[in-house]
Amino acid sequence: MDILIYGTINSVALALYALGFAMVYGVSRLPNFAHGSLYVLSGFVTWGFLNSLGLNYLLSIILAMIATAVIGALIYQFVLIRVRGMEISEIIASYAIGLAILEGLRWGGFKGMTYTLPPFIEGSITIADISVDYQRLLVVGIGGAVVVCLWLFTRYTRIGLALKGMAQDERAAMMLGIDSDLMAVVAMGFGSMLAALAAILLLPLGNIVVESGYNVLILAISVCIVGGLGSWIGAILAAFLIGFAQILTAVYLGSHYQMVVALLAIIVTLIIKPSGLFGRQKELEERV
Amino acid sequence: MTIEPMLKVHEITKTFGGIIALNRVSFDVHEGEILGIIGPNGSGKTTVVNCITGFIKASSGNVFFRGKDITGKAPHKIADMGITRTFQVMRPFYTLPAYKNLVIPLFSPRARRTGGWRGGGKLGDRNTVSIDILEEIGFERDSFVPYKMTSSLPTGYLKRLELARCLSLKPDLIICDEIFSGLSMSEIASMVPLIERLQMDGITLIMIEHRLRELFRVANRIMVLNFGEKLIEGTSDEIMADERVKEAYFGSENVEEVMDHA
Amino acid sequence: MNLTTQRRRERIDRGIKIRTDGIYAMMSWRELSYLSAPRLLLIFGMLSLPLVMPGMYWQRVITITCIYALLALSFDFLAHFVGLVCLGGAFFVGIGGYMAAILNTSFGLPPLLTIPLATVIGAGVCTLLLLPCLPLRGVYFAIVSLMYPLFSARVIEAFDIFGGTDGILGIDGFSNHWIEQYFVIGATLLFLFGTRRLVNMDIGLVFRGVKDNDQAIKASGMDITRIKAMAVFIASAMGCLSGALLVHIYMWSGISQFALDFSILPIAATVIGGGGTLVGPIIGCLILVPISELLRDFGTLRIVFYSIILVGFIVFKSEGIMVYGQRKYHQFERWTKV
Numbered sequence: 001m002d003i004l005i006y007g008t009i010n011s012v013a014l015a016l017y018a019l020g021f022a023m024v025y026g027v028s029r030l031p032n033f034a035h036g037s038l039y040v041l042s043g044f045v046t047w048g049f050l051n052s053l054g055l056n057y058l059l060s061i062i063l064a065m066i067a068t069a070v071i072g073a074l075i076y077q078f079v080l081i082r083v084r085g086m087e088i089s090e091i092i093a094s095y096a097i098g099l100a101i102l103e104g105l106r107w108g109g110f111k112g113m114t115y116t117l118p119p120f121i122e123g124s125i126t127i128a129d130i131s132v133d134y135q136r137l138l139v140v141g142i143g144g145a146v147v148v149c150l151w152l153f154t155r156y157t158r159i160g161l162a163l164k165g166m167a168q169d170e171r172a173a174m175m176l177g178i179d180s181d182l183m184a185v186v187a188m189g190f191g192s193m194l195a196a197l198a199a200i201l202l203l204p205l206g207n208i209v210v211e212s213g214y215n216v217l218i219l220a221i222s223v224c225i226v227g228g229l230g231s232w233i234g235a236i237l238a239a240f241l242i243g244f245a246q247i248l249t250a251v252y253l254g255s256h257y258q259m260v261v262a263l264l265a266i267i268v269t270l271i272i273k274p275s276g277l278f279g280r281q282k283e284l285e286e287r288v
Numbered sequence: 289m290t291i292e293p294m295l296k297v298h299e300i301t302k303t304f305g306g307i308i309a310l311n312r313v314s315f316d317v318h319e320g321e322i323l324g325i326i327g328p329n330g331s332g333k334t335t336v337v338n339c340i341t342g343f344i345k346a347s348s349g350n351v352f353f354r355g356k357d358i359t360g361k362a363p364h365k366i367a368d369m370g371i372t373r374t375f376q377v378m379r380p381f382y383t384l385p386a387y388k389n390l391v392i393p394l395f396s397p398r399a400r401r402t403g404g405w406r407g408g409g410k411l412g413d414r415n416t417v418s419i420d421i422l423e424e425i426g427f428e429r430d431s432f433v434p435y436k437m438t439s440s441l442p443t444g445y446l447k448r449l450e451l452a453r454c455l456s457l458k459p460d461l462i463i464c465d466e467i468f469s470g471l472s473m474s475e476i477a478s479m480v481p482l483i484e485r486l487q488m489d490g491i492t493l494i495m496i497e498h499r500l501r502e503l504f505r506v507a508n509r510i511m512v513l514n515f516g517e518k519l520i521e522g523t524s525d526e527i528m529a530d531e532r533v534k535e536a537y538f539g540s541e542n543v544e545e546v547m548d549h550a
Numbered sequence: 551m552n553l554t555t556q557r558r559r560e561r562i563d564r565g566i567k568i569r570t571d572g573i574y575a576m577m578s579w580r581e582l583s584y585l586s587a588p589r590l591l592l593i594f595g596m597l598s599l600p601l602v603m604p605g606m607y608w609q610r611v612i613t614i615t616c617i618y619a620l621l622a623l624s625f626d627f628l629a630h631f632v633g634l635v636c637l638g639g640a641f642f643v644g645i646g647g648y649m650a651a652i653l654n655t656s657f658g659l660p661p662l663l664t665i666p667l668a669t670v671i672g673a674g675v676c677t678l679l680l681l682p683c684l685p686l687r688g689v690y691f692a693i694v695s696l697m698y699p700l701f702s703a704r705v706i707e708a709f710d711i712f713g714g715t716d717g718i719l720g721i722d723g724f725s726n727h728w729i730e731q732y733f734v735i736g737a738t739l740l741f742l743f744g745t746r747r748l749v750n751m752d753i754g755l756v757f758r759g760v761k762d763n764d765q766a767i768k769a770s771g772m773d774i775t776r777i778k779a780m781a782v783f784i785a786s787a788m789g790c791l792s793g794a795l796l797v798h799i800y801m802w803s804g805i806s807q808f809a810l811d812f813s814i815l816p817i818a819a820t821v822i823g824g825g826g827t828l829v830g831p832i833i834g835c836l837i838l839v840p841i842s843e844l845l846r847d848f849g850t851l852r853i854v855f856y857s858i859i860l861v862g863f864i865v866f867k868s869e870g871i872m873v874y875g876q877r878k879y880h881q882f883e884r885w886t887k888v
Contacts (some may be wrong), residue, residue, distance in 0.1 A: 031693060082865045088635045091692050092817060093864045095637070099814060100857035103850040218700055221693060229690075257708050263701040266694065271682045274690070341769070367771035379763045381755070391752045392759050393770035414752060457771060 003247055009136045011243025012143035013202055015236050017216050018223035019150070020194035022235040025224065026167040028184035030080060030090050034072075034098035035195055036217030041101055042068040042196035043208040047115055057118070065196040072192025076185050084184070102213045115208040117200070139201050146197065147236065163187055167230065215259065222262040226269045228276030237277055241265070292355060294319040294492055295371075295461060300339050300349035302332075302516075309335045311516045312349070317461070322483070322493045324507035326500060326527075328536055331513040333496045334376065337463050341373050342366045353461075368398050370460035374450040374467055382439040386427070389438060389449055390418040393456035402458040417456075425452045426482060444475035451482070461492045468499040476502050512536065557885045564882055588879070592829065593739060600731040613731060613799060615839040616738040620792040622816035622823070622831030623741060624785035630826035631749050632781040633761030634684075635692045640699035640812035642789020643796065644805075646672040650794035651718040651803035661722055665794045672790030677783045684778045699808040706805055717804025721797055734795055738832070741788055746828050748784075757781050811853070815842070818860040824870025833872055 017039070024032045042064050049060035075097060083089040154160035165173040166183050174180050198216075206212075223242055227234030242265050246258045269276055293316035302310040310332045317323050325333050338344040340351050342363035350359045358366055380389045394404055394414045403410055404417045405424065411417060422434045425448040433445070441449070447467055454462045468476050476499065483506050487493060497503040504510070504524040512519040512527060514536040520527060527533055603609045621639045628634045650668035653659045659667070683694045706712055713719075724730035748754045759767045760777055767774055797803040815838060816831065823834025838856055845852035863870070 031689060033696075079861060079865055088629070088688060088692060089864050091635070091637065091689065092821070093861050095696070096814070096818075096857040096860040096864075099810065100854045100861070103853040103857070107851045107854065214700070218697065221697070225690075225693070254708075259704045260701070260708050263697055263704070266697060267682060270686065270690075270694065274686060343765075343768070362773070363768040364771050364773050367769050373769055375765060375769070379765065381758075381762065384755075388755065391755045392763070392766055392772075395752065395756050396771040398771045453766065453770065 003244075003251060005132060007240075007244040007247040009132075009140055010247050011240040012140045013198075014219055014223050014243045015239035016139075016143050016146070016194070016198035016201060017220045018227070018235045018239055019146070019232065020191040020198065021220040022224050022227070022230070022232050023163075023194065024187055024191035026230040026232065027163050027187035028084070028166070028180075029170075029230075030076075030084075030094065030184070030188070031221075031229075032188070032191060033091060033095035033217065034075065034101065035191070035220055036213035036215070037098040037101035037105075038068055038072055038192045038195045039199045039216045040105065040208065040210060040213040041071070042192075043117065043199045043203045044105060044115065046117060046200060046203075047208060050117070061200050064200065065193050068196035069189040069193035072195075073185050073189035076188035080188075081181060081184070084181075098213070098217070102210050106210045116206075117204045117208065133205075135204055139205075142201055146194075150232070159186065163190075218259070219262055222266050224276075226265050226276055228278040231276070231278035234276055234278030238265075291318070293317060294354060295340070295494075296350075296352040297336070297340065298350045298352065300336065300346045300351065302335055302339060302344065303347050309516050310339065310346070313513070313516070313518050314349075315511055315518065315521060317492060317494060319492055320487070320490060321508040322487055322495060322506055324503045324510040324524075325494060325496045325513060326498070326503065326510060327513035327519075330515075331536075332516040333513055334465055335516075336513070337373055337465055337494075337496065340366075341371060341463065367457065368396070370398075370457075371463065372454035372457050372459040372461070373463040374447075374454060374465050376465045376469070378446055378450055380438045380446065380449060382437070384438060385435045386438050386441060386445070386449060387415065387418040387422055387434045390414075390421060390452055390456050393453050394418060396457060398457045405455040405458055421452050421455055422449075424455065425449075426478065442475075443470045444472070444479075447471065447475075447479070448482075459491060461494070462486070463494045463496070465496050466498065467495065468497055468502055480506060555887050557887055559883055560886045561877070561881045561883050563880060592832075596735055596739060597732075600728070600735070606727070609727070609731060610799075611840055611843050613734045613795075614843075615835050616734045617792040617796055617799075618812075618815055618819065618839055619738050619832045619835040620741060620788045621812060622819040622835050623738075623745060623828060624788040625816045626820045626825055626828055626831045627745055627749070627788075628781060628785045629820070631754070631761060632757050632778065633688070634778060634781065635688060636695045636782075636785070637692050637817070638695040638698040638700075638813055639789055639816050640808045640810065641695070641702060642672070642676055642786045643793035643812045644699060644702055644808040645676050645786075646790025646793025647797040647803045647807045648712055648718070648793075649675070649790065651721050651797050652712070654721050654798075655718055661724060661798045665791065665798065668794035669787050669791040672793070673783050673787035676786035676790065677779055680782055680786075681779065684775050684782070696813070699813060703805045703808040713804070715805060717802055717806075718797075719802055721801045721803060723798055723801045730799060734799075737791060737795070741791075742828060742832060745784075749828070814853070814860070815839070815856065818856045818863075820870075821860055821863045822870060824872030824874070824876075827870075827872040827876065830870050830872030834870075837871075 020038075021032055021035045024030055024035075045067055046060050046064040049055045049063055050057060053060075055063070079097065080090060080093060083093050152160075154164045162173070162178045162183055163186065165176065165178060166180060166187075170180055173183075195216075219242075223238045224235050226242060227236070227238030242262055245265065246261050249257045249261050295317040297316070298314050299312045300310050300314070301308070301312055313332070313336060315323075325336065327333055335344065339346040339349075342358070342361050342365070345360050350357055352358065353366075353369060353371060356369075358369065358371075391414060393399055394411065394417060400411045403412070405421050419434055427434045427445065427448070433441075438446070438449070447470070451462070451464070451467070468479065471479065480502060483493065483495075487506075495503060495507060507524065509521065510524050510527045511521045512530075512533050514532075519532050519536060520530050599612050600609050603612060621643065624642065625636060625639055628636050646668050649672045650661075650664045653664040653667055654661070679698070680695070683691055686694065707715055724733065749758065756767070756772070756777055757780075760774055760781070764774060767777070793807060796807065816835075819834030819838050820831040821834070822837065823832065824830030842852045842856065845855060
């Protein structure tokens with residue numbers, strides 16, 4: 001029973017990490033290797049607003065999310081857009097930016113275990129003999145709400161539909177009058193905001209450390225590859241698969257094998273079905 | 289007793305999403321003959337070639353080569369068996385001399401087994417063999433043409449280079465994808481004897497063409513494709529007499545018949 | 551009505567370059583020196599570096615530069631000649647390093663044996679492990695190759711094998727630090743000129759075909775995955791060599807070999823130095839590593855520093871120093887009226 005609960009919590013967490021990455025890749029085909037760094041950055045920004053500026057928690061959160069979204073969009077607008085289409089340059093450039101942000105934060109003195117964000121609600125509740133923090137329940141709840149909101153957004157709003165159109169077929173979208181460059185910037189902004197949201201929900205469960213930037217990136221990529229790069233449903237499903245696999249491993253083998261599971265999942269996916277669960281793209285060399 | 293055809297294509301179907309590119313196409317190719325495949329644009333000619341040579345996996349159907357089922361095999365394995373093809377869009381090494389382009393095919397296991405075109409057994413010095421093959425193809429040996437930069441060669445020579453690439457593998461079957469396209473009349477006039485010579489040397493050929501007059505000079509049989517279906521198969525006279533072929537190329541005065549196909 | 555005359559830039563090969571392109575290059579001393587001067591400059595320059603460097607610290611820097619240079623060379627070879635962008639160079643370093651460490655400590659082999667053995671066996675191991683990823687398209691391969699070193703570090707940490715987080719200690723060093731220096735520099739130069747030779751030989755054309763003309767390769771009956779595997783073997787050999795050299799220099803082998811440094815700096819060096827030239831990455835390392843050492847006081851700021859430079863170069867001027875230099879050397883530009 002506790003596997004079920006912790007598995008769900010872990011899976012939702014993974015899905016939250018991965019959604020931002022999946023969105024950016026789905027819309028603009030950019031593998032955003034700076035994703036993890038935006039996650040950590042938003043955590044520190046929230047901390048800054050909260051502690052150094054003494055703002056209200058809710059206000060800090062909202063400001064941090066907006067700030068991260070803007071930073072992400074700016075990065076795309078001024079740097080990444082120039083290498084749009086050159087896949088390898090995109091990867092290297094976004095990786096380098098992510099690296100610069102993370103190591104810059106490390107140099108700026110943001111190291112050690114002292115940076116934390118307070119949870120929204122203290123205390124815990126007992127479900128079926130297991131004590132679960134309210135914060136963790138909130139994660140699941142808000143995570144679910146986010147997915148529903150995203151679904152509604154891409155179905156009923158103009159921008160959402162534009163993003164969805166671009167994800168399906170960029171040329172067709174352009175022919176319909178959708179500005180693909182602008183949409184790519186918007187997607188990056190949204191993806192960054194999702195990263196910030198994940199950070200805000202999940203960082204209160206632990207500390208804000210720079211290392212988690214790399215971990216989040218690895219987990220997000222693992223989930224997206226297993227689910228199929230570019231598929232949002234696939235990412236969610238894969239998050240659950242890997243999430244439960246991780247918890248099972250932690251229970252039966254030991255908790256330090258969790259990362260290994262994620263990376264193993266990538267290799268297994270590549271060998272069996274490289275395009276992932278719902279991937280629509282040709283990941284193998286196929287040229288006529 | 290009927291001789292087993294060298295290549296047997298059986299009910300090949302290929303769909304790309306909702307588009308039916310090939311619809312149960314079947315035909316045979318006999319050893320030593322030249323089969324022409326014609327049809328208007330979009331009729332599926334190149335798709336058939338891609339399915340036979342393994343560059344595309346057919347949705348259903350089979351391809352048999354000398355009795356063996358080669359459906360769905362990887363392209364390099366099919367080439368290793370002796371089926372080679374030319375490409376409509378050529379990608380030679382433009383910054384290298386012409387004869388260096390044959391280095392890649394001469395490196396293949398098949399070329400090393402058979403010694404390359406006209407080779408007896410083991411492959412000799414690659415450069416020499418390369419120049420020999422180019423001479424066969426029509427590059428004058430004593431001139432500096434084989435040594436010229438590939439980027440400076442006209443289309444006629446580049447097409448021959450494609451054929452040379454196929455010949456390096458000492459193939460049994462060559463599939464030529466629009467090899468006459470982009471050539472001037474004189475270039476075609478000098479290609480035709482080359483094709484005839486290849487046939488005399490025992491190579492079977494499938495030629496996809498738009499230039500019908502030149503094709504009819506060399507081909508033994510013609511097959512017509514239209515909208516992914518085989519319309520008719522026969523000699524060039526039989527083909528030209530058929531109403532449906534004329535309709536496929538020139539359209540019909542009868543609107544209903546045209547709408548049937550759309 | 552007055553039309554302004556427009557001008558455009560025209561680039562023409564220098565006379566001496568055209569003359570030296572063909573077989574008649576050996577006609578005069580001037581032409582010979584035109585061709586060989588840059589190469590000789592590089593060789594003698596690098597060989598004399600240990601002699602001019604003030605003190606042990608800087609000599610160590612030269613050695614480290616060469617180690618990064620080998621990695622950058624392998625990246626350039628794979629990326630610009632075979633079309634495989636391998637972002638996980640650190641994987642090769644780690645495997646090679648650990649292999650040498652184990653051969654030395656558990657089997658007691660001297661460095662002279664461990665280094666070649668680690669290079670070859672390590673390359674085999676790396677190629678085998680990368681085998682499932684070889685058929686993948688560019689982006690996918692890049693992403694997955696990035697994961698490999700991270701994966702390995704965590705596996706070692708999790709299973710606590712090969713010394714776990716402490717690493718393997720007590721590895722023999724080179725007997726004499728001059729041998730150490732020249733061995734490393736020699737290896738670097740050897741592989742540099744060896745790889746240059748390789749890509750111009752016939753087998754090199756097959757590798758380049760994977761990048762430029764893969765339909766010809768497939769249609770000629772050769773298995774692309776096997777060719778890629780061969781290329782990865784060569785590149786990983788260079789990486790494993792640098793790893794093996796590293797552990798013998800520092801006399802220690804640990805997880806840090808899988809660190810980002812070894813992945814990102816070779817890429818930065820290649821981009822700055824000029825990809826596709828094989829010598830550009832070496833130049834890039836000669837520039838970046840000393841600067842990185844100078845910035846060592848600033849801690850991880852140096853990673854920030856070369857990340858930003860990397861981004862700058864990739865986005866704004868992806869030509870690279872060597873490519874720019876070659877162009878200037880071989881061609882001259884002038885403005886002509888249109």
